[in-house]
Amino acid sequence: MEGYDVLTFDDHKAGHVVGREGSFIVVEHGSIFKHRRPVPETFATVDDDSRTVRLTISKDILETAPEIREAGLDEQAVQLERRRARLRLLLRACEAGEDGCISLDIDTTPKATEP
Secondary structure, eight states: OTTOEEEOTTSOEEEEEEEEETTEEEEEEOSSSOEEEEEEGGGEEEETTTTEEEESSOHHHHHHSOOOBTTBOOHHHHHHHHHHHHHHHHHHHHHTTOTTOOOOOOOOOOOOOOO
């Protein structure tokens, strides 16, 4: 799979595969400044005939994923970002009026403190 082109669900080229770390595919992108980002294997479908990996996430979500540094993959940061990505998708679905979303009326007015 190393060297395969990576495409997002909406057919944007997002980079290429440079390796694997655990259950993640490592995607490198950027023309001048290279960035390596982990993508869970469950978010990818490999097509060996066309030497491509198709993601179920957008390029924007990929580019906001935690970057892999020299020290390697930070599993906690990746898990946190996966949760954030799920919340962003849920928010978009709710904004689009999809079924199953609820409205929360939260009072954000600061409370007066007693002396």
